[in-house]
Amino acid sequence: MRQLLARQRGKKHNIPIAVLISGTGSNLQALIDAEAVNRLSATIRVVVSSKDTALGVKRAQNAKIKTEIVRPSDYSTREEHDETLAKLLLRSSVEFVCLAGYTCIVGPRVLEAFPNRVLNIHPSLLPAFPGLNAPQQAMQFGVKITGCTVHIVTDVVDGGPIVAQGAVPVLDGDTTEALAARILAEEHRIYPQVVRWFCERRVHVNGRMVTIDRHPLDDEGDG
Amino acid sequence: MRQLLARQRGKKHNIPIAVLISGTGSNLQALIDAEAVNRLSATIRVVVSSKDTALGVKRAQNAKIKTEIVRPSDYSTREEHDETLAKLLLRSSVEFVCLAGYTCIVGPRVLEAFPNRVLNIHPSLLPAFPGLNAPQQAMQFGVKITGCTVHIVTDVVDGGPIVAQGAVPVLDGDTTEALAARILAEEHRIYPQVVRWFCERRVHVNGRMVTIDRHPLDDEGDG
Numbered sequence: 001m002r003q004l005l006a007r008q009r010g011k012k013h014n015i016p017i018a019v020l021i022s023g024t025g026s027n028l029q030a031l032i033d034a035e036a037v038n039r040l041s042a043t044i045r046v047v048v049s050s051k052d053t054a055l056g057v058k059r060a061q062n063a064k065i066k067t068e069i070v071r072p073s074d075y076s077t078r079e080e081h082d083e084t085l086a087k088l089l090l091r092s093s094v095e096f097v098c099l100a101g102y103t104c105i106v107g108p109r110v111l112e113a114f115p116n117r118v119l120n121i122h123p124s125l126l127p128a129f130p131g132l133n134a135p136q137q138a139m140q141f142g143v144k145i146t147g148c149t150v151h152i153v154t155d156v157v158d159g160g161p162i163v164a165q166g167a168v169p170v171l172d173g174d175t176t177e178a179l180a181a182r183i184l185a186e187e188h189r190i191y192p193q194v195v196r197w198f199c200e201r202r203v204h205v206n207g208r209m210v211t212i213d214r215h216p217l218d219d220e221g222d223g
Numbered sequence: 224m225r226q227l228l229a230r231q232r233g234k235k236h237n238i239p240i241a242v243l244i245s246g247t248g249s250n251l252q253a254l255i256d257a258e259a260v261n262r263l264s265a266t267i268r269v270v271v272s273s274k275d276t277a278l279g280v281k282r283a284q285n286a287k288i289k290t291e292i293v294r295p296s297d298y299s300t301r302e303e304h305d306e307t308l309a310k311l312l313l314r315s316s317v318e319f320v321c322l323a324g325y326t327c328i329v330g331p332r333v334l335e336a337f338p339n340r341v342l343n344i345h346p347s348l349l350p351a352f353p354g355l356n357a358p359q360q361a362m363q364f365g366v367k368i369t370g371c372t373v374h375i376v377t378d379v380v381d382g383g384p385i386v387a388q389g390a391v392p393v394l395d396g397d398t399t400e401a402l403a404a405r406i407l408a409e410e411h412r413i414y415p416q417v418v419r420w421f422c423e424r425r426v427h428v429n430g431r432m433v434t435i436d437r438h439p440l441d442d443e444g445d446g
Contacts, residue, residue: 142431208365
């Protein structure tokens with residue numbers, strides 16, 4: 001019964017989204033997998049990679065998703081790159097843009113074209129450890145709990161409104177690699193959930209405050 | 224059997240500690256309660272309050288613990304206050320100094336007298352939200368997970384090595400008061416646990432890295 005209702009909900013919302021990647025695309029895979037079992041309420045219409053060698057491109061091709069390569073180095077200015085990306089995303093008629101290990105800064109043209117509709121997942125409990133190598137930063141600081149954060153992308157890098165967070169313990173004797181893998185597993189859990197919330201119009205943003213309409217039959221955990 | 228072993232362990236370690244307070248002393252109460260059931264491996268030898276009106280003083284008196292009032296305003300310099308406090312703590316022959324809602328900065332004389340032996344609990348997942356009103360800071364930032372941190376006190380306020388953290392969810396519709404109360408409940412769980420670890424010589428500090436010897440029969444959770 002639960003599953004039936006979830007399926008029905010999934011069918012009502014089949015929102016086109018784009019996923020932007022630069023690397024292995026394991027979060028892309030989590031989104032592909034959630035779509036496949038009708039738990040994303042979205043259709044990944046296009047995967048845009050900043051690198052043609054990204055493993056994520058292969059994952060998209062395997063799932064028969066259209067891929068586009070938009071290399072920053074092919075453009076003489078950031079503005080030109082931003083403009084090209086914005087046009088591509090608008091042409092694809094996607095409603096949401098999900099960054100998944102995308103290593104370029106998203107420029108103002110994309111952000112203006114998709115207000116409060118560009119999402120990112122970051123491997124720390126923001127505002128702790130913004131920027132690169134967050135799991136390593138957490139290890140070096142010696143925290144005992146870290147995690148991941150899904151946030152709306154704004155012009156402040158890793159600074160936009162927070163939609164969901166997942167906590168992950170740091171264990172005695174952890175390596176950075178072991179910790180990063182544990183965080184990544186939590187990312188794969190919460191990112192599809194958040195994309196689904198957005199596609200089902202259940203996310204309300206008021207300044208920095210983000211609230212979610214919870215369904216009584218939610219089988220997703222509380223994110 | 225478990226409890227028996229815990230009791231025996233408790234009996235072997237009966238380390239004298241001081242607790243420093245400025246207010247209601249609910250974390251002091253958590254320590255008093257843990258000592259009463261032989262789960263602290265410590266004896267609270269003295270409670271020092273920076274205010275004679277603190278409710279925590281009453282709690283200490285109710286538990287027949289010696290109290291001392293050391294008001295910063297009674298000293299003409301910070302150094303004099305620091306010196307007095309250091310002498311008092313040394314005279315009491317305590318091994319550890321536990322800050323519990325203590326609102327004064329601990330000076331260098333106390334820190335030198337108790338190297339890596341002054342502990343504090345802070346109501347956020349440090350390094351996020353150091354300083355005053357941490358639950359309010361967390362609410363205003365819009366995080367979905369916050370918590371509390373037990374750390375070793377150094378000359379960097381809220382910046383010392385982290386011993387344990389507890390995560391707490393921020394719920395839709397939370398008030399700062401509701402969130403602060405939820406964090407405080409977690410503080411009451413982890414602070415006595417950490418004091419016990421220190422008193423049982425199970426804490427190893429290496430720079431910012433703090434590790435704990437875990438006992439196979441630990442019944443305290445993983446902090």
